[in-house]
Amino acid sequence: xxxLRATLCYLKLVKIxxxxxxxxxxxxxxxxxxxxNSQVQPLPIPINGxxxxxxxxNNLTQLPHISFPGYSVVNVLDVSYNKLTTLGISYLPYxxxxxxxxxxxxxxxxxxxxxxxxxIPFFYQFGNKWRPICEDMNLIxxxxxxxxxxxxxxxxxxxxxxxxxxxxxxxxxKNILIMDLRNNLLSSLDDDVVEFxxxxxxxxxxxxxxxPWECKCGALSFLSFLREHEPLxxxxxLEFSNITTGKCPKSCICCEEKSLPDPFVIDCxxxxxxxIPPLPLPLVGLTTLFFNENELEMLPNISHPGIENVxxxxxxxxxxxxxxxxxxxxxxxxxxxNNISVLKEDIRNFLVKRIRSSQMMVRxxxxPWxxxxxxxxxxxxxxxxxxxxxxxxxxxxxxxxYPLLEVEESDICPSALIYYASFTASFxxxxxxxxxxxxxxxxxxxxxxxxxxxxxxxxxxxxxxGKKFDxxxxxxxxxxxxxxxxxxxxxxxxxxxxxxxxxxxxLVGESIPECINRSVKDSRRIIxxxxxxxxxxTWGRLEFRLALHASEKDRCxxxxxxxxxxxENFDELDSELRAYMVLNTYLAxxxxxxxxxxxxxxxxxxxxxxxxxxxxxxxx
Numbered sequence: 001x002x003x004l005r006a007t008l009c010y011l012k013l014v015k016i017x018x019x020x021x022x023x024x025x026x027x028x029x030x031x032x033x034x035x036x037n038s039q040v041q042p043l044p045i046p047i048n049g050x051x052x053x054x055x056x057x058n059n060l061t062q063l064p065h066i067s068f069p070g071y072s073v074v075n076v077l078d079v080s081y082n083k084l085t086t087l088g089i090s091y092l093p094y095x096x097x098x099x100x101x102x103x104x105x106x107x108x109x110x111x112x113x114x115x116x117x118x119x120i121p122f123f124y125q126f127g128n129k130w131r132p133i134c135e136d137m138n139l140i141x142x143x144x145x146x147x148x149x150x151x152x153x154x155x156x157x158x159x160x161x162x163x164x165x166x167x168x169x170x171x172x173x174k175n176i177l178i179m180d181l182r183n184n185l186l187s188s189l190d191d192d193v194v195e196f197x198x199x200x201x202x203x204x205x206x207x208x209x210x211x212p213w214e215c216k217c218g219a220l221s222f223l224s225f226l227r228e229h230e231p232l233x234x235x236x237x238l239e240f241s242n243i244t245t246g247k248c249p250k251s252c253i254c255c256e257e258k259s260l261p262d263p264f265v266i267d268c269x270x271x272x273x274x275x276i277p278p279l280p281l282p283l284v285g286l287t288t289l290f291f292n293e294n295e296l297e298m299l300p301n302i303s304h305p306g307i308e309n310v311x312x313x314x315x316x317x318x319x320x321x322x323x324x325x326x327x328x329x330x331x332x333x334x335x336x337x338n339n340i341s342v343l344k345e346d347i348r349n350f351l352v353k354r355i356r357s358s359q360m361m362v363r364x365x366x367x368p369w370x371x372x373x374x375x376x377x378x379x380x381x382x383x384x385x386x387x388x389x390x391x392x393x394x395x396x397x398x399x400x401x402y403p404l405l406e407v408e409e410s411d412i413c414p415s416a417l418i419y420y421a422s423f424t425a426s427f428x429x430x431x432x433x434x435x436x437x438x439x440x441x442x443x444x445x446x447x448x449x450x451x452x453x454x455x456x457x458x459x460x461x462x463x464x465x466g467k468k469f470d471x472x473x474x475x476x477x478x479x480x481x482x483x484x485x486x487x488x489x490x491x492x493x494x495x496x497x498x499x500x501x502x503x504x505x506x507l508v509g510e511s512i513p514e515c516i517n518r519s520v521k522d523s524r525r526i527i528x529x530x531x532x533x534x535x536x537x538t539w540g541r542l543e544f545r546l547a548l549h550a551s552e553k554d555r556c557x558x559x560x561x562x563x564x565x566x567x568e569n570f571d572e573l574d575s576e577l578r579a580y581m582v583l584n585t586y587l588a589x590x591x592x593x594x595x596x597x598x599x600x601x602x603x604x605x606x607x608x609x610x611x612x613x614x615x616x617x618x619x620x
Contacts, residue, residue, distance in 0.1 A: 051070075051073060051074045051075060051076070052074070052075065052076035052077075052078075052098075053071075053074045053076065053077050053078070054076075054078045055077075055078060055079045055082065056078045056079070056080050056081055056082075056100075057080075057081045057082070058079075058081075058082050059082065059083055060079055060082040060083060060084060061082075061083050061084065061085065062084065062085075062086070062091065063077075063079065063084070063087075063088075063091035063092070064091065065090060065091060066090050066091060066092065066093065066094070067090075071093060072093050072094050073093065073094070073095065074093040074096070075093070075095060075096060075097050075098070076096075076097065076098040077092075077093065077096055077098065077099050077100070078098075078100040079100065079101055079104070080100045080101060080102040080103055080104070080124070081102070081103045081104075082104050083104060083105055084101060084104040084105065084106060085104070085105045085106065085107070086106070086108075087101065087106060087109060087113050088110070088113070089110065089112045089113050089116055092113070092116060096120055097120065097121055097122065098120070098121070098122040099117070099120055099122070099123050099124070100122075100124040101124065101125050101128070102124050102125060102126050102127045102128075103126070103127035103128070104127075104128055105128070105129065106125070106128040106129070107128070107129055129155075154173035154175070154176065155173070155175055155176060155177045155178070156176075156177060156178045157172075157173065157176055157178070157179045157180070158178075158180045159179070159180060159181055159184065160180045160181065160182040160183055160184070160207070160210075161182070161183045161184075162183075162184050163184065163185050164181065164184040164185060164186060165184075165185045165186065165187070166186070167181065167186060167189060167190075167193060168190070168193075169190065169192045169193050169196055172193065172196065176200075176204050177203065177204060177205065178204070178205045179204060179205070179206050179207070180207045181206070181207060181208055181211070182207045182208065182209050182210045182211070183209075183210035183211070184210070184211050185211065185212060186208075186211040186212075186213070187211070187212055187213060187214045188213065188214055188216070188218075188219040188222050189219075189222045189225070190222075191221045191222070194221045194222050194225045195221075197225065198225065206229065208226060208229070208230055208233060209230060209232075209233045209236075213226065213233075213237045214237075214241075215237050215238055215240075215241035215243065215254070215255050215256050216255060216256055216257070216258075217255040217256065217257040217265050217267070218257075219255075220253060220255060220267060223237075223253050223255055224253050227253065235247070238254055241256055242283060243256050243263070243264050243282060243283060243284075244264060244280045244281065244282050244283060245280065245281060245283060246280025246281060246306075247280060248266070248280060249266070249268065249277035249278065249279065249280075250277070251268060251271045251273055251277065252266050252267060252268035252271070252277065253266075253267045253268075254266050254267075254280065255267065257288070260288060260312070261285070261311075261331075262282070262285040262286040262287065262288055262311050262312065263282075263284075263285060264282030264283075264284075264285060264286070264287050264288065265287075265288045265289075265290070266279060266280075266287060266288070266289050266290070267290040268289070268290060268291050268294070269290045269291065269292045269293050269294070269314070270292070270293040270294070271294060272294060272295055273291070273294040273295065273296065274294070274295045274296060274297065275296070275300070276289075276291060276296065276299070276300050276304065276307065278304070278305035278306060279304075279305060279306025279307060279309070279310070280306060281306055281309055282309070285311075286309055286310065286311035286312075286329055287306065287309050287310045287311060287312075288310075288311065288312040288314075289310045289312070289313050289314065290314045291313070291314060291315055291318070292314045292315060292316045292317050292318070292334070293316075293317045293318075294317075294318050295318065295319055296315065296318040296319060296320060297318075297319045297320060297321065298320070298321075298322075298324070299315075299320070299323065299324060299325065299326070301325070302325050302327065302328070307327055308327055308328060308329070309327075309329065310327045310329070310330070311327075311329050311330060311331045311332070312330075312331060312332040313326075313327065313330060313332065313333050313334070314332075314334045315333075315334060315335055315338070316334045316335065316336040316337050316338070316363065316366075317336075317337045317338075318337075318338050319338065319339060320335065320338040320339060320340055321338070321339045321340060321341075322340060322342070322344070323335070323340065323343060323344070323347050324344075325347075326347065326350060326351075330354055330360060331354070331358045331359075331360050331361070332360065332361050332362075333351075333360065333361075333362050333363070334362075334363040335362070335363060335364055335367070336363040336364060336365045336366045336367070336391060337365070337366035337367070338366070338367055339367065339368065340364075340367040340368075340369075341367065341368050341369060341370045341398065342369075342370050342375055342378065343378055343381070345377065348377070348378065348381045351381075351385075352381070352385070355385055355388045359388065360388060361388055361390055362385075362388060362389050362390065363389070363390050363391050364382075364389055364391065364392070364395055365391035365392075365394045365395050365396075367395075368398035369395060369396065369397055369398055369404060370397075370398060370399070371397035371398070371399055371400065371402075371404060371407050371412055372399070372412055373412050373413035376409050376412060376413055379404065379407060379409065379412075380409075382395065382404055382405070383405060386405070392404070392405060393405060467522055467523060467524050468498070468500075468522040468523070469498050469499065469500040469505075469519075469522055469523040469524070470490075470497040470498045470499065470523070470524055470525060470602060470603050471490070471497060471498075471499055471500070471523055471524065471525040471526065471527050471560075471602060471603075472499075472500045472501070472519040472520055472522075472523035472525070472526045472527070472547075473486060473499050473500065473501040473527050473529070474501075474526060474527065474528050474529065474540070474543040474544070474547065475501070475528075475529040475531075475534060475540070476529075476531070476533050476534045476537040476539070476540045477537075478533040478537070479529055479531050479533055479534065480503065482529055482531075483501060483503065483529075486499065486527070486529075487499060489595055489598075490598075490599070490602070495599060495602070497602055497603075500519050500522065500523055502515065502519075505519070506519070512539060513542065516539075516542060516543050516546055517546060520543075520546050520547050520550045521550065523558075524558065524603045525558055525559075525560055525601070525602055525603065526543075526547035526550070526551075526558055526559050526560065527560045527562060527598075528543070528544055528547065528559065528560065528561045528562065529562050529564070530544075530561055530562060530563050530564060530567060530586070531564040531566055531567065532564070532566040532567050532568075535567065535570070535572040535573060536572055541572075541573065541574075541577065544573075544577055545576070545577065547559050548576075548577070548580055559584075560587060560598070560601050560602075561581070561584075561586035561587065562586070562587050562588075562589055562598070563586045563587065563588050563589065564589045564590075565588075565589065565590050570582070587601070
């Protein structure tokens with residue numbers, strides 16, 4: 001009706017489903033917003049003033065062309081959640097203040113579109129599959145992504161052929177897969193950037209060639225990364241730096257440190273190397289070699305390529321045990337934290353010579369230094385050159401654990417007086433020991449025999465092993481009561497001696513002299529129980545005389561005289577027997593340790609049993 005049409009003239013917002021011909025709305029002057037839910041028809045939009053066009057959540061694959069009348073004046077454009085694949089500059093209104101292209105299928109932006117978007121106050125692009133290509137745009141740095149919340153979603157970044165001079169870590173997308181930085185003006189990459197790229201070693205592909213990389217040692221981490229990923233580019237950089245004529249060793253990094261007197265540096269530290277590789281020569285000056293934290297056990301010969309040209313040598317934290325020779329031009333040497341215990345005299349002399357001629361500086365701590373009298377010259381060397389041995393205050397002696405500087409020569413090398421006093425005391429102790437052995441030889445041997453210790457030394461080897469009895473017990477019939485204890489001690493105890501005495505072993509009716517003679521002959525020892533009654537006995541004196549003659553005939557000490565306390569003198573004996581008692585020792589019955597002395601005087605049965613056992617073993 002006419003009333004309805006008149007009312008529709010005041011509409012400001014219309015939502016339309018399906019296709020529509022925008023031509024029908026040219027009379028609705030107040031209309032500002034039209035929401036479509038389908039493909040926009042290529043027709044002009046006759047709307048005057050500030051306009052917002054909301055096309056969110058449709059199936060749009062492209063935007064209307066800028067040539068459509070009325071479309072060029074749109075200020076707010078929302079085409080999020082559609083299927084757009086490109087954003088061309090000819091499809092964007094001239095004066096946009098708000099553009100929302102979230103969750104489409106956009107991949108790349110042309111250079112003119114990027115310049116256009118930078119000027120838009122509000123630009124939302126999250127949820128796309130961006131592959132920014134910024135090649136040949138003469139960029140000095142990657143644009144700061146503060147205008148975009150979708151920066152971290154970028155996976156492909158092409159920045160080749162620009163003028164980029166720096167690459168901060170915060171400008172690198174976290175999920176980057178390909179980053180092309182070829183042919184820019186980068187001189188190095190920060191350590192945090194290198195660490196980020198190392199952590200994504202098998203994820204992110206980086207192109208770095210064609211940049212004026214500097215071969216400075218301050219960028220050692222980057223140079224190592226560059227050599228690992230683009231070795232040809234590293235060789236080009238090294239050649240361009242003009243610091244050496246040769247190739248850098250494969251396991252090392254060569255760089256330039258202009259703050260050093262000799263700027264050419266070869267860094268082989270922390271590579272697990274066991275040998276120093278051939279070294280290139282610098283074009284100017286000498287070489288600084290970092291070979292710390294490796295597995296080096298021995299320095300190469302002085303004829304090793306490049307080693308003679310080394311002036312500063314860092315060998316700390318290796319496995320060196322000795323130093324045979326050193327480069328002749330050294331001005332700095334670090335040998336700390338190795339396994340070196342001594343420095344040879346020729347090495348010390350070389351260090352002294354270099355210290356005097358070039359003020360050479362040395363580090364030696366962390367080694368098990370030997371602080372013995374033989375190495376006192378090394379002690380003097382360290383104390384005499386403390387200014388040039390940087391860490392001399394923390395050098396420790398292996399034996400004592402004391403600081404080397406606190407050890408005095410008198411502590412490790414006793415004086416001559418002390419030496420001679422010690423020698424004299426030792427000599428006197430030896431003499432005293434020998435005298436004690438001589439004086440107490442018998443008690444010592446008795447004790448050894450009793451406890452079966454060193455029987456070969458304490459025991460005697462018997463010559464009359466074939467005799468029937470170990471001892472003939474000679475006594476007068478008036479002392480028969482004394483026999484019982486001898487039988488108990490000698491026959492029934494552990495030694496099991498075989499005794500012969502007339503009460504048990506003589507046959508009745510035989511001649512007494514013949515029995516005495518046979519008993520003496522069949523026994524290894526004759527034990528005389530010399531009491532006062534024995535001295536007065538005719539048969540006792542006869543047995544004594546026969547035993548004495550048998551001992552003299554066998555030339556062995558077979559006679560054991562046990563002297564009882566009741567014997568006051570030997571007046572009852574004839575001159576021959578009296579002379580024997582005066583000139584020979586006897587065993588007093590009341591002496592301490594009597595039984596042990598008597599047993600030791602008996603045949604040494606323990607040694608005999610031991611010898612018999614040794615003879616029987618081979619037969620078994």
